[in-house]
Amino acid sequence: MFLLNGLRTFGEYLILMKRVFGRPDRMRMSLKRYANEIAELGISSIGIVLLISLFIGAVITVQIKLNISNPLLPRWTVGYVTREIMLLEFSSSIMCLILAGKVGSNIASELGTMRVTQQIDALEIMGINSANFLILPKIAAMVTIIPILVTFSIFAGIIGAYCSCWFLHIMTAIDLEYGLQYEFAEWYVWSSFIKSLFFAFIIASVSAYYGYTVKGGSIDVGKASTDSVVSSSVLILFSDLVLTQLLMG
Amino acid sequence: MIEIKHLHKIFDDKAVLSDINTTFESGKTNLIIGQSGSGKTVLMKCIVGLLTPEKGEVLYDNRNLLDMNKHQIKDLRREIGMIFQSSALFDSLDVLQNVMLPLNMFSSKTYIEREKRAKFCLNRVKLSEAKDKFPGEISGGMQKRVAIARAIALNPKYLFCDEPNSGLDPKTSLVIDELIHGITEEYNTTTIINTHDMNSVIDIGDSIIFICKSHIEWSGNKDEVLHSKNKELNNFIFSSDILRKVKDLEFNKE
Numbered sequence: 060m061f062l063l064n065g066l067r068t069f070g071e072y073l074i075l076m077k078r079v080f081g082r083p084d085r086m087r088m089s090l091k092r093y094a095n096e097i098a099e100l101g102i103s104s105i106g107i108v109l110l111i112s113l114f115i116g117a118v119i120t121v122q123i124k125l126n127i128s129n130p131l132l133p134r135w136t137v138g139y140v141t142r143e144i145m146l147l148e149f150s151s152s153i154m155c156l157i158l159a160g161k162v163g164s165n166i167a168s169e170l171g172t173m174r175v176t177q178q179i180d181a182l183e184i185m186g187i188n189s190a191n192f193l194i195l196p197k198i199a200a201m202v203t204i205i206p207i208l209v210t211f212s213i214f215a216g217i218i219g220a221y222c223s224c225w226f227l228h229i230m231t232a233i234d235l236e237y238g239l240q241y242e243f244a245e246w247y248v249w250s251s252f253i254k255s256l257f258f259a260f261i262i263a264s265v266s267a268y269y270g271y272t273v274k275g276g277s278i279d280v281g282k283a284s285t286d287s288v289v290s291s292s293v294l295i296l297f298s299d300l301v302l303t304q305l306l307m308g
Numbered sequence: 309m310i311e312i313k314h315l316h317k318i319f320d321d322k323a324v325l326s327d328i329n330t331t332f333e334s335g336k337t338n339l340i341i342g343q344s345g346s347g348k349t350v351l352m353k354c355i356v357g358l359l360t361p362e363k364g365e366v367l368y369d370n371r372n373l374l375d376m377n378k379h380q381i382k383d384l385r386r387e388i389g390m391i392f393q394s395s396a397l398f399d400s401l402d403v404l405q406n407v408m409l410p411l412n413m414f415s416s417k418t419y420i421e422r423e424k425r426a427k428f429c430l431n432r433v434k435l436s437e438a439k440d441k442f443p444g445e446i447s448g449g450m451q452k453r454v455a456i457a458r459a460i461a462l463n464p465k466y467l468f469c470d471e472p473n474s475g476l477d478p479k480t481s482l483v484i485d486e487l488i489h490g491i492t493e494e495y496n497t498t499t500i501i502n503t504h505d506m507n508s509v510i511d512i513g514d515s516i517i518f519i520c521k522s523h524i525e526w527s528g529n530k531d532e533v534l535h536s537k538n539k540e541l542n543n544f545i546f547s548s549d550i551l552r553k554v555k556d557l558e559f560n561k562e
């Protein structure tokens with residue numbers, strides 16, 4: 060039963076995506092929406108990304124310093140571990156989990172409200188492919204803006220780590236810097252970007268699916284919004300595992 | 309002209325519409341009346357193709373909607389304007405942009421011309437001064453009028469109105485009825501209106517069908533509707549005290 064439902068949902072999702080990835084009725088209008096979505100979904104998320112990354116960067120540094128200070132380990136270990144955590148997992152996966160909450164619920168409730176107030180029907184009646192018109196700019200905007208958000212997150216995390224040295228004086232900034240630069244592999248940054256592209260697609264398309272297919276009223280919009288956050292989070296975690304295996308293994 | 313032939317619509321084993329046959333003529337306001345839940349909205353959605361009927365034909369000037377492919381439906385829809393029961397304006401766009409949206413999508417005119425057309429339509433519904441407001445900032449009646457302006461922006465051949473005056477005061481209802489009636493006559497559109505407002509029925513009912521228990525129980529026009537002997541129709545129309553009294557008065561006169 061559960062499996063059957065899952066399969067049906069997946070099938071519906073694929074059918075919707077087929078409608079989404081068509082040629083826009085009017086390129087100019089879709090580009091305009093795309094620019095709006097970049098501002099609405101992307102630029103407006105920069106603040107929260109910076110804030111969270113800054114604090115997590117600082118906290119990770121403090122935690123590692125407190126918990127694995129051992130005379131046998133070199134002093135730069137803290138910087139090295141902080142960098143690896145930020146680069147490999149936090150700035151891509153965890154950040155996208157946070158964005159799934161913020162952006163995903165935003166997309167699902169916007170589209171859901173448009174559905175229950177018949178705005179989507181109104182678009183269809185005008186002869187507009189509503190799925191393409193509404194969803195494609197969102198997916199495209201998320202996928203383009205996410206590498207930028209990841210970059211911001213990485214830098215904010217590193218600044219956070221420095222802050223913990225400068226203001227909390229738990230260690231010297233020189234040790235931290237040495238660790239941050241120690242055996243730096245450029246590929247880690249790229250793999251972070253690659254993963255985040257997948258996650259951005261998941262967030263935008265899955266929450267758009269839940270919003271677009273709402274039936275009923277405002278309660279169902281709320282439910283769709285919750286469902287979209289849960290589903291995209293689970294999918295992000297799952298694909299994180301698969302992608303990490305593929306990219307790092 | 310739109311013809312409906314043998315249309316059936318079933319929801320979860322329950323027939324909402326069974327064997328509907330009727331013709332909606334151009335240049336006339338065609339009314340669909342019936343109790344809440346009788347299937348007026350479902351019928352309208354079947355006609356425009358938002359719902360697919362189980363059986364039947366929907367002929368737009370002899371073109372059968374149910375035989376059309378995706379592209380033909382899209383082309384047909386450019387000839388359709390629709391006003392939804394809930395106005396369905398786009399919250400993220402201001403009034404002028406709402407009216408301009410269909411033009412922006414499908415008209416090859418320049419921006420200036422499109423804006424001029426949108427302003428003309430807004431003027432037609434007497435809303436020129438509200439053009440920079442957002443749908444959340446205007447009253448329900450104004451929203452309905454914006455919806456009308458948006459629906460007529462592309463000069464539709466077929467105009468559908470799902471309860472254009474539900475939730476409005478009698479005077480505003482009248483304004484909207486007159487507006488739709490005027491547009492219909494001026495542009496010779498085929499207009500179909502769902503309503504359970506008796507004032508509209510008596511004002512603009514060029515042709516009326518009454519849906520009851522999933523079929524067309526009665527059809528006629530505004531002059532016949534008050535004098536019909538049909539029991540179901542009389543039950544529906546004279547459910548309000550005032551109208552019943554008016555009827556009694558008239559009979560006493562005779």
Ligand SMILES: Nc1ncnc2c1ncn2[C@@H]1O[C@H](COP(=O)(O)OP(=O)(O)OP(=O)(O)O)[C@@H](O)[C@H]1O
Pocket residue numbers: 319320324342343344345346347348349350351504
């Ligand atoms: N999507 C649907 N799924 C199942 N049943 C539906 C659906 N849409 C409508 N119905 C049923 O069809 C019947 C007719 O509904 P409809 O919306 O056409 O009524 P209506 O005549 O427009 O009423 P109102 O005047 O209140 O708008 C109702 O009993 C309703 O429950």
Ligand SMILES: [Mg+2]
Pocket residue numbers: 348349350393470471502
């Ligand atoms: Mg209705």
